[in-house]
Amino acid sequence: MTKVTIRHVAEEAGVAVKTVSRVVNGEPNVTRDLRDRVERAVEKLGYVPSMAARRMGGSRSYMLVALNDRRNTINNWQSGRGNDWIDQMLHGAMLMCESHGYRMLFELVDAASQDLDRRVVAILSALQPDGLILTPPHSQNEALVQMLLRRNVPVVRMGVPGHGLGVGVHMDDRAAAFEATCHLIDLGHRRIGFIAGSERFAASEARRRGYLDALAQGGLARDESLEAPGDFTFESGLEAASTLLSRDTPPTAILASNDEMALAVLHAAPRFGKTVPGDLSVISFDDTPGIRLSVPALTSIRQPISEMASRAAELLIAASRDGPVEAKDHILPFGLIVRGSTAPPAA
Amino acid sequence: MTKVTIRHVAEEAGVAVKTVSRVVNGEPNVTRDLRDRVERAVEKLGYVPSMAARRMGGSRSYMLVALNDRRNTINNWQSGRGNDWIDQMLHGAMLMCESHGYRMLFELVDAASQDLDRRVVAILSALQPDGLILTPPHSQNEALVQMLLRRNVPVVRMGVPGHGLGVGVHMDDRAAAFEATCHLIDLGHRRIGFIAGSERFAASEARRRGYLDALAQGGLARDESLEAPGDFTFESGLEAASTLLSRDTPPTAILASNDEMALAVLHAAPRFGKTVPGDLSVISFDDTPGIRLSVPALTSIRQPISEMASRAAELLIAASRDGPVEAKDHILPFGLIVRGSTAPPAA
DNA sequence: CTGAAAGCGCTAACAC
DNA sequence: GTGTTAGCGCTTTCAG
Numbered sequence A, B: 001m002t003k004v005t006i007r008h009v010a011e012e013a014g015v016a017v018k019t020v021s022r023v024v025n026g027e028p029n030v031t032r033d034l035r036d037r038v039e040r041a042v043e044k045l046g047y048v049p050s051m052a053a054r055r056m057g058g059s060r061s062y063m064l065v066a067l068n069d070r071r072n073t074i075n076n077w078q079s080g081r082g083n084d085w086i087d088q089m090l091h092g093a094m095l096m097c098e099s100h101g102y103r104m105l106f107e108l109v110d111a112a113s114q115d116l117d118r119r120v121v122a123i124l125s126a127l128q129p130d131g132l133i134l135t136p137p138h139s140q141n142e143a144l145v146q147m148l149l150r151r152n153v154p155v156v157r158m159g160v161p162g163h164g165l166g167v168g169v170h171m172d173d174r175a176a177a178f179e180a181t182c183h184l185i186d187l188g189h190r191r192i193g194f195i196a197g198s199e200r201f202a203a204s205e206a207r208r209r210g211y212l213d214a215l216a217q218g219g220l221a222r223d224e225s226l227e228a229p230g231d232f233t234f235e236s237g238l239e240a241a242s243t244l245l246s247r248d249t250p251p252t253a254i255l256a257s258n259d260e261m262a263l264a265v266l267h268a269a270p271r272f273g274k275t276v277p278g279d280l281s282v283i284s285f286d287d288t289p290g291i292r293l294s295v296p297a298l299t300s301i302r303q304p305i306s307e308m309a310s311r312a313a314e315l316l317i318a319a320s321r322d323g324p325v326e327a328k329d330h331i332l333p334f335g336l337i338v339r340g341s342t343a344p345p346a347a
Numbered sequence C: 001c002t003g004a005a006a007g008c009g010c011t012a013a014c015a016c
Numbered sequence D: 001g002t003g004t005t006a007g008c009g010c011t012t013t014c015a016g
Helices: A006-013 A017-024 A032-045 A051-057 A070-078 A084-099 A116-127 A142-150 A173-187 A202-217 A234-245 A259-272 A305-322 B006-013 B017-024 B032-045 B051-057 B070-078 B084-099 B116-127 B142-150 B173-187 B202-217 B234-245 B259-272 B305-322
Strands: A063-069 A103-109 A131-134 A155-158 A167-170 A192-195 A253-256 A281-286 A299-302 A329-331 A335-337 B063-069 B103-109 B131-134 B155-158 B167-170 B192-195 B253-256 B281-285 B299-302 B329-331 B335-337
Touching (some): A006 A032, A063 A070, A063 A116, A063 A305, A084 A103, A084 A305, A084 B070, A084 B103, A103 B084, A131 A305, A142 A155, A155 A305, A173 A192, A173 A202, A173 A253, A173 A299, A192 A202, A192 A259, A234 A253, A259 A281, B084 B305, B103 B116, B116 B142, B155 B305, B167 B305, B173 B192, B173 B202, B173 B253, B173 B281, B173 B335, B192 B259, B234 B253, B253 B259, B259 B281
Parallel strands (some): A063 A103, A131 A155, A155 A167, A167 A329, A281 A299, B063 B131, B131 B155, B155 B167, B167 B329, B192 B253, B253 B281, B281 B299
């Protein structure tokens, strides 16, 4: 447990502490010879700089913090429903951090908290990260983002457009809903239902827009009675499905704003004498792990979560070296994964 | 962005820095009056101690590291299959850490790595955590644990018994397999198949033992041709199912060592003209999120992952205050979740 | 190109 | 009870 410090390396190599520091951090102005000697000493002693000391001495902490909604996250964990967003975010961000010698710390703060700002500032004070990744719904909290920007905290907003307020890394939800709806129209559907997502999330409105865009382009009149509200829960999906399917002229296809609600449609369909995809096609958003196992497996829009997280981390790490991130949006491609829940309407 | 340090608080309250430190850390020997003054100053200034500085000055880092297998974890992420173990581990450990003012850092190291020890030591050197949570397969690597213990790193081994080598937090896999098998026997099954898990994991052998225990207690002779090997993958489950179901006298029930392989049995059954649970009952291990969605939903043994992680964190945090953790095992209760995949055998 | 010295914000040890 | 001092291991600044 004898700790190896930079001083030990310096002695071993017969150089000054600062020289070791230069070598370890890849700084210029070291002769080949000294560099070799230091590297050999580092190797021999198994030296690894202490993160804490680096933070104390220098201006960087080699750490990024990702902020997630506490309630949502814990709910997902507790219900045993899994947590695809968290998984994919870790996937993307951790690996990117790793490849740059950074660490990713993942923190939970309740988005509905009264003293949200205070809590976030407390995290920043304690951790002093080199950057902050905000996920929905935090990432759409303009007041929060503004406060952070005012404090010069490097921030990337994930899952939403930055609209000039900081940098955003996201997919085009509107285009995705458009493409999903077009897929249904191409199959021959004319009455296409839509189950909206929670208004707490900006993506919900974008998805509705995309749905309407596609109707318009397909020459189909908007029928508001084909649009049902939802809040991303299974229960709300059940209710929306009942509303839509009990109409006199029910839709032959439904676009649900997330997987959970689409699964609810699958669940509700038999009660209305509908088989999927025979009598009813279903498309969902998110492509979470479970939907491969449903019967039928769901056709779904895949969000590039790990890619967004990876990009977010990359931008922040670059910024910690080269100065402020440019306040622009990075739009990453989504995918339409066609599985068994979509088919032409019954003749 | 003006950083608030302990010195600012000391000035504001008109006391010495050490007094602030005492108050913030809940140490004794401070009068009511001074304590109040300091607390008010802390509140007013929004002071939060810097983790890095705490680590530098003191003997604690207020941080725990959880070590997971890199390959497994990344595979699960990439395949979009979800990662229940990681989710539940974070759930348990993070919340426990949070409630004690600790942080949880989650690290990936390839268990098959040639220089595993070196990599782990590098993590410890960089982070200097107050404790290390080992998960399978790292937690069963005796050499690794021994190295860690030699270096006086506080360690908790998750998912496996400690056998006196450090502290273990786990469930009783043997008893769980026993109970699952008994459930099948109680339903009236006499020919019960078993699909083993990968030998890389110690739990696999324990599960086989439990299966055999139950057969013995139920007065059923062991029939080795009812035991098929597996490695926790869907493919291996498919192969095992084929082997078992193509016998002249196929089993009427199968106990699979994890969900993935059980889902494979569900998938294979129709090919052999079997319906589940009519002709074939299936029980699995792990109770991951997806199996609620399979048809039928799987009866499964639930591992108390979040509880184990929570306990592990608790032990480590206690140890960082009160000295070494006692080298004993903590056995947490599992659950048998009965769903739709088990029923009495066809008459 | 290299090195010496001065902190970073905190706590441990010790004095008062 | 309370305050003072001396580091922790690094990087920053500034001399050489």
